[in-house]
């Protein structure tokens with residue numbers, strides 16, 4: 322009999338330790354990633370209750386949020402950041418958890434490091450005290466962000482309680498047009514389904530558009546599932562997934578890898594797999610997409626005007642007014658041509674090799690507009706090193722970008738990289754919330770790294786398809 | 795983290811009936827530079843309060859409020875438990891909203907903060923009553939799943955599992971999980987990637 326369960330339900334069932342009378346599942350967690358911001362209080366809970374880490378080899382720590390991307394000399398200038406750094410060092414040493422810290426060339430943004438090291442694998446349950454844990458779903462795993470109390474629970478028991486979500490298949494068919502990237506696909510999906518459309522659901526991204534994507538592109542898509550309200554998003558494992566994992570430091574080796582491969586592939590949702598809901602989009606309808614507001618769903622295709630207040634549903638109007646006012650934009654105006662002050666290429670959404678290569682290709686031979694401050698922040702030390710081996714840093718620097726060390730940087734500005742005052746930032750990150758990039762009044766326009774690169778050069782929001790230097794591909 | 799039964803919460807109210815209030819607004823990231831949750835209460839909604847002197851959290855008459863009435867998709871965005879921690883330390887003991895983001899909802903449960911859903915119309919009625927009388931006592935009853943305040947009364951919803959945990963005082967999830975340690979050890983043996991993909 323064929324297995325009609327989708328991947329999500331197969332993996333969930335495999336990790337179910339017990340189901341409580343109230344319906345909650347005690348779920349075994351295969352991989353626990355931790356970082357310096359959401360773990361210190363969890364370790365304190367363990368100390369208070371005299372508990373150990375149950376499966377220390379299933380937890381890996383790195384540092385990313387507070388890490389300065391300029392000088393990384395210790396102690397950090399920011400006392401609080403230094404305290405957090407010392408705390409994770411001590412906690413990992415005391416509890417026997419491996420820490421990839423600044424001295425370790427495997428350090429980087431936790432959602433870049435996991436996949437890069439081969440820690441993230443199909444069929445796993447993966448948690449991290451960070452909402453963008455959804456990124457790891459790109460491999461066909463159940464990957465969800467959790468709070469600090471949950472971090473303590475997983476440290477102490479390698480399990481947590483969860484209610485099984487429903488599963489919605491989000492299908493996109495067809496080939497993306499030139500200049501349209503994975504980032505545009507997910508921004509488009511969020512625009513269509515809304516920021517709370519995914520609440521209560523896991524998203525399975527399926528269809529030919531995702532089939533031909535690289536793993537890095539799939540990570541960009543899954544990364545922003547949470548921006549659509551879905552706590553997790555995933556893509557079925559296929560040969561692309563297997564090829565990516567072969568030879569990575571934590572990937573299974575030799576005979577193990579040979580046994581792992583068919584198992585991984587067998588997890589994929591079959592032709593007749595069942596879903597609680599299915600939505601279908603056409604890749605041909607997606608153009609380069611830019612957010613104009615204060616939620617990731619407030620976006621438009623770059624050739625489109627901003628919405629008019631009278632044209633949106635009455636219950637949406639308050640939020641649209643608030644967003645326009647905060648952003649200093651007018652209803653109905655074009656987004657193209659909006660002046661920017663800062664260009665940021667980085668974050669767990671778009672700081673991998675493919676992102677940097679594409680951005681470098683666009684800026685090559687150009688200069689950043691005089692009034693724009695532009696920075697590139699690789700997602701990990703390994704990405705940084707690879708990019709430098711390919712000479713990408715030279716291209717960025719020649720164009721006037723700053724080339725930084727790995728970390729979260731200006732994605733959330735818990736470190737020295739911040740917007741100032743009302744600055745407008747063209748950003749390859751994932752959140753355009755008020756104050757997200759460090760200035761309470763700073764403004765964020767989310768877009769693909771290629772679009773950020775073009776905006777940096779022109780000094781304003783530019784349609785990558787019309788951008789002079791770039792033969793779009 | 796003691797095993798306290800939370801059957802109802804009675805307190806005065808504060809309302810913030812805006813939609814898509816994200817966790818960066820509840821507690822801006824710069825206040826996450828800390829190794830304990832102490833002191834987060836005073837920074838709840840810090841930037842919104844700076845930008846809007848009329849923000850409810852700034853108003854004298856709402857200091858001491860314990861029940862927050864909020865809009866749709868409250869607490870969206872980051873997983874930071876700092877968000878409900880800051881609300882709790884500001885004084886919030888229960889949240890009534892049109893809907894919640896999931897991680898935020900779960901975090902509230904971990905802290906013993908009831909987070910219940912109500913219709914927009916009922917929330918608007920409640921908000922108006924709070925505005926009119928900041929001293930109005932509001933009761934969120936988790937057993938009956940009702941909210942009462944003066945002559946206002948309406949029903950609310952909450953998933954059974956979350957409600958039962960609060961009502962029976964079993965929202966110390968860690969204790970419950972620890973009790974199943976042997977089962978977990980056994981279960982780990984059946985996970986393919988922990989057994990050389992032979993399981």
Ligand code: SF4
Nearest residue numbers: 453668669729732733
């Ligand atoms: S890059 Fe941004 S979204 Fe990603 S983990 Fe860091 S702060 Fe969070």
